[in-house]
Amino acid sequence: MTESSKPVDFIREIIREDLKARKYDSRVHTRFPPEPNGYLHIGHAKSICLNFGIAEEFKGFCNLRFDDTNPTKEEIEYVKSIKEDVKWLGFDWQDREFYASDYFEQMYRYAVELIKMGKAYVCDLSPDEIREYRGTLIESGKDSPYRNRPVEENLDLFERMRNGEFPNGSHTLRAKIDMASGNINMRDPVIYRILHAEHHRTGNKWCIYPMYDYAHCISDSIEGVTHSICTLEFEDHRPLYDWFLNELKLYHPQQIEFARLNLSNTVLSKRKLIQLVQEGHVSGWDDPRMPAISGLRRRGYTPEAIRNFCDRIGVAKRDSMVDMSLLEYCIREDMNKTAQRVMAVIRPLKVVIVNYPEDTFEELDAINNPENTSMGTRKVPFSRELYIERDDFREDPPKQFFRLAPDREVRLRYAYFVKCIDVVKDSSGEIIELRCTYDPETKGGDAPDGRKVKATLHWVSALHSINAEVRLYNHLFTKINPGEESGDFKTDINPKSLEILRNCKIEPGLASSKAGDRFQFERIGYFCVDHDSSEGKLIFNRTVTLRDTWAKIEKSQKEK
RNA sequence: UGGGGCGUAGACAAAUGGCAAGUCAGGAGAAUUUGGAUCUCCCAUUUGGAGGUUCGAGUCCUCCCGCCCCAGCCA
DSSP states (O other): OOGGGSOOOHHHHHHHHHHHTTGGGGOOEEEEOOOSSSOOBHHHHHHHHHHHHHHHHTTOEEEEEEOOOOTTTOOHHHHHHHHHHHHHTTOOOTTOEEEGGGGHHHHHHHHHHHHHTTSEEEEOOOHHHHHHHHOOSSSOOOOOTTTTOOHHHHHHHHHHHHTTOSOTTSOEEEEOOOTTOSSGGGSSOEEEEEOOOOBTTTBTSOSEEEOHHHHHHHHHHHTTOSEEEEEGGGGGGHHHHHHHHHHTTOOOOEEEEEOOOOBTTSOOOHHHHHHHHHTTSSSSTTOTTSOBHHHHHHHTOOHHHHHHHHHHHOOOSSOOOBOHHHHHHHHHHHHHHHOEEEOEESSEEEEEETTSOSSOEEEEEEESOTTOGGGOEEEEEEESEEEEEGGGBOSSOOTTOOSBOTTOEEEETTSOEEEEEEEEEOTTSOEEEEEEEEOGGGGGGOOTTOOOOSOEEOEEETTTOEEEEEEEEOOSBSSSSTTTTTSOGGGGBOTTSEEEEEEEEEOGGGGGOOTTOEEEETTTEEEEEOTTOBTTBEEEEEEEEOOOHHHHHHHHHHHO
């Protein structure tokens, strides 16, 4: 696939034009600028793929830069997890691991410069007063009484702010722009605030910290970024981004905004995600139901699938809601090609083959991956007592149900044709066992007389199978856009987002599998060994189901 | 009500004044030792609406409608 053969998004279009015009000396340099105050999620993956992807495509660079200008919210643990996640997604920032805090001294000097130019002043207004003076969306603001302080006084005050002479909230440094601007960001924005807080990198060296708008453009400039790509809500901030760089006469990257990702049936705001964790609706950021990168990883998603998803959703400026089914499609597509097939019965129903000899078993050949024959074959033990899936038997089969039923013959995959001759129930009427006969002539799964069966079931040998726990995950939210109707996203939490099955029977060959190993459980879905597994107790997470035509038929039958 | 954006199918998303791509979802069928995967076909006479310019408009112009973002010493 070459660049010219697929449609190009508007950002790549801009970059092509810039290259054509030899802007920025024909360099392309982007950056991914997370704040280390939380874990990365699939929405960040979109930005990561965009920024690192563009750098790769245009033979440029992408920096990893931590936007660490607020020590009250940021932690080193988040830095660690962010680096892990970006790396896991398959991107490499090489030696370009930067921190906005690396530039604090430089930023301070630029602030002094702004003061000297009469473009910034120290303001003594309280937070409440600043808000009052700012005006509203429709009324313009009014000038701070401190706006016209002499330069010398500003210089003195700013230095004393830095020296720790004032308490939090008592003073700010503000840019002197325009209190009447229709763009509220331009109404003398705060550029430094006093925060007596220990920073995870600079320790106690600073007690004043720059605000985002001021720090971000300068960081981009220092790093020689060419295209500073961010999300739509920063569009209103671009005039400020440009103002600082223009006033300071610094190298000037261009900010370009795109629409952040929204995914159906989940939430992607950091605030909501934190709430889910803190209130115990999920077990943590890496709960497999979380759209966090760590959650998706634990769920069994591959970096390839996520990158592919990010490619497919495109990049544009309009707000959108991407259907979760597209993400699911991407992981199925990847796993179909790569996952080893295996037989696992998650809701076991015992089957006795009455005409099969006791005290013996045989080993049958099974294909590891029909999509990739180089993955070879394996042996699967077959014996008189087996387990099949409870869903694969119906005493009174509805129309179009092709699976096992009384007097009906089906194939056991890679084994024999079997026919159900008796149904054993307990005193409460629940089916506890099926009695079947098998046809020895059909070994391997084909009948020499050419007769056909309409279904093939997976199975495991009762004696040889091993027990496992299987965790079935569904959408975390029942609504496409959680909280849209009620106003509270938590009212739409799916009470059935996790179902734990503790008595699953799996092929003996899986005994040696390790955390992170992925398999297709034939006819069920893709699964991944969870890191909660221990020796002798395997736990599998369902990554995603297989497409299920029968479930659709059944659903439409019920709806009739 | 000020400022900044955005409206193409159920969900994404192309189109750069010249026949409304592609993908997911959905539907029908073929084949099938996974009701999986695969393959074939169907799914916008029309681009938020109304006018206008033009031989020709999703694209240009005018007006209208709708949706999103902004009033942190968060990012």
